[in-house]
Amino acid sequence: MGKTMIQKIFENHSEQKAIVGEIIDIGIDVRAARDFGGANVVKNLEENNLSLDDSEKTFFTFDCNPGGCDQKYAANQHICRIFARKNNIKVFDINSGIGTHLVIDESIAKAGGTIVSTDSHANILGAIGAFGQGMGDKDIAHAFAHGKVWFKVPPSVKIILNGMPSENASPKDVVLKMLQHLGANGLLGYAAEIYGEYVDSLSLDGRITIASMATEMGGLIILFPNDAVKADSDAEYEKTIYINIQGLRPMIAKPGHPEDTVKVSDVSDTKVDSGFIGSCTNGRMEDMRVAARVLKGRKIAPGRVLKIVPSTDKVWKICLEEGLINIFKEAGALVGSAGCAGVLVFNYRKC
Numbered sequence: 001m002g003k004t005m006i007q008k009i010f011e012n013h014s015e016q017k018a019i020v021g022e023i024i025d026i027g028i029d030v031r032a033a034r035d036f037g038g039a040n041v042v043k044n045l046e047e048n049n050l051s052l053d054d055s056e057k058t059f060f061t062f063d064c065n066p067g068g069c070d071q072k073y074a075a076n077q078h079i080c081r082i083f084a085r086k087n088n089i090k091v092f093d094i095n096s097g098i099g100t101h102l103v104i105d106e107s108i109a110k111a112g113g114t115i116v117s118t119d120s121h122a123n124i125l126g127a128i129g130a131f132g133q134g135m136g137d138k139d140i141a142h143a144f145a146h147g148k149v150w151f152k153v154p155p156s157v158k159i160i161l162n163g164m165p166s167e168n169a170s171p172k173d174v175v176l177k178m179l180q181h182l183g184a185n186g187l188l189g190y191a192a193e194i195y196g197e198y199v200d201s202l203s204l205d206g207r208i209t210i211a212s213m214a215t216e217m218g219g220l221i222i223l224f225p226n227d228a229v230k231a232d233s234d235a236e237y238e239k240t241i242y243i244n245i246q247g248l249r250p251m252i253a254k255p256g257h258p259e260d261t262v263k264v265s266d267v268s269d270t271k272v273d274s275g276f277i278g279s280c281t282n283g284r285m286e287d288m289r290v291a292a293r294v295l296k297g298r299k300i301a302p303g304r305v306l307k308i309v310p311s312t313d314k315v316w317k318i319c320l321e322e323g324l325i326n327i328f329k330e331a332g333a334l335v336g337s338a339g340c341a342g343v344l345v346f347n348y349r350k351c
Contacts, residue, residue: 001235001236002231002232002233002234002235003018003231003235004156004191004231004232005129005191005223005225005229005230005231006018006131006153006154006156006221007156007235008112008229008231009113009114009131009229010024010151010153013026013027013028013029013114014026014027019153020153020156021152021153022152022153023150023151023153024150024153025148026131026148026149026150026151027114027147027148028057028114028115028116028143028147028148028149029057029109029110029113029114029115030057030059030103030109030113031059031115031116031117031140031144031147032058032060032061032115032116032117032119032122032140033061033080033117033118033137033140033144034060034061034063034064034117034119035060035061035063035073035076035077036064036073036076036118036119037118037136037137037140038060038062038076038077038079038080038118039075039079039080041118041137041141041144042079042080042083043079043137044138044141045083045141045144045145046083048141050141050144051145052089052144052145053143053144053146053147054147055087055088057147058087058089058090059091059092059099059103059108060080060084060089060091060092061091061092061096061098061099061102061117061119062077062080062092062093062094062096062339063092063096063097063098063339063340064340077094081093094337094339095313095338096312096313096338097311097314097315097316097338097339098280098311098312098338098339098340099117099119100117100121100122100125100132100280101124101208101283101311101312103115103125104124104125104127104128104204104208105312109128109130109132110128110130111130111227111228112129112130112228112229113130114130114131114132115131115132115133116132116133116134116139116140116143116149117133117134117135117140118134118136118137118140119134120134120215121212121215122134123211123212123214123215123219123221124208124212124280125221126211126214126221126222126224127204127207127208127210127212127224128204128207128224128226129223129224129225129226129228129229129230131221131223132221133151133220135149154189154190154220155190155237155238156190156191156192156193156236156237156238157187157191157192157193157237157238157239157240157241158192158195158240159192159193159195159222159243160194160195160196160240160241160242160243161174161178161194161196161198161199161243162196162242162243162244162245162246163197163198163246163247163248164197164201164245164246165198165245165246165249166247166248166249168249168250169245169249169250169251170206170209171202171205171206171207171209172209172281172282173248173249173250174198174210174245175213176251176252176253176261177243177248177261178210178213179213179216179217179253179258179259179261180259180261181241181243182217183217183259184218184257184258184259185218186217186218187214187217187218187219187220187222188218189218189220190219191219191221192214192219192221192222192223193222193223193237194210194222194223194224195225199224202224205284205285205286205287207224208280208281208284209282209284210222211224212279212281213258216258216259217259249263249264249265250263250264251263251264252264252267254267272304273304273305274306275304275305275306275307276306276307277291277306277307277308277309278307278308278309278310278311278336279309279311279340283309283310283312283315283338284315285315285318285319288308288310288315288318289322289324291308291324291328292319292322292324292327292328295327295328295331296327299332300331300333305334306331306332306333306334307333307334307335307336308328308334308335308336309335309337309338309339309340310338311338312338313338315338316337316338
């Protein structure tokens with residue numbers, strides 16, 4: 001019997017066979033901690049007198065609160081900086097951007113590789129055909145110290161997107177259609193592989209948008225196949241899911257439930273008080289350019305707020321070079337430093 005993508009990645013990082021349902025130790029290529037959770041990782045290491053397995057594979061990313069404007073966050077960042085200096089660890093500091101994007105853009109993470117982070121959306125690495133997973137601070141401390149973590153080999157499902165969406169539909173609309181079809185728990189406990197003509201046409205930015213929302217479907221990861229790693233033709237899947245996206249038009253999720261999606265045209269009369277463009281899902285360069293095309297020559301309505309936060313400092317600088325920052329400011333939008341920005345605030349209020 002052939003192997004799925006997740007089985008191949010696991011077996012390439014383990015001395016054990018990746019049998020679905022079995023627990024095996026997985027070597028971790030990239031081990032990262034954010035300013036959110038990073039200080040606790042340091043605490044776990046120091047209290048248990050643990051040393052680092054490999055400082056060159058270990059990183060801190062300060063992306064939850066780039067400004068350090070919260071006293072606790074500033075203190076946590078300082079704890080991580082001190083530990084990093086002592087142990088020769090690379091820090092992507094407050095001016096860098098979202099850690100999961102940085103490890104992709106800086107070629108730290110590779111197709112077929114493995115990464116763990118205190119970021120719950122580390123499964124965004126599925127966009128490049130790598131295994132990424134968010135974990136708690138104790139698990140990340142174990143990865144820092146030992147270079148490996150145990151995982152139960154998950155079953156896999158195959159998602160096939162049939163057709164091509166309308167020209168004005170974006171990857172975000174497609175993933176919202178997937179959420180509508182699958183629901184909040186439709187991929188619970190599964191690793192998914194995604195296929196179809198539309199998938200083959202996507203840029204890296206588009207793949208990142210879709211991969212980043214595996215968490216909202218309860219999935220472990222959505223893997224995009226590539227030349228470096230792909231499933232065997234006779235790989236065994238728990239099920240195959242077909243989703244029709246032919247002619248798909250723009251979608252929107254109602255507040256509080258990402259899977260509660262409708263056509264934008266169905267709620268076109270709804271007034272919006274505040275908007276946010278950014279996050280690991282929609283803070284890439286393609287998103288910034290689309291936003292600029294919409295905002296150019298227009299003004300944010302009185303009494304409304306629009307905040308725009310590029311995902312990385314590189315994206316921010318390109319926005320500056322291309323004149324997008326000026327378009328955003330002229331329209332009356334607030335432009336923040338690269339990072340996760342309003343996402344964490346929203347999650348805190350939701351909890």
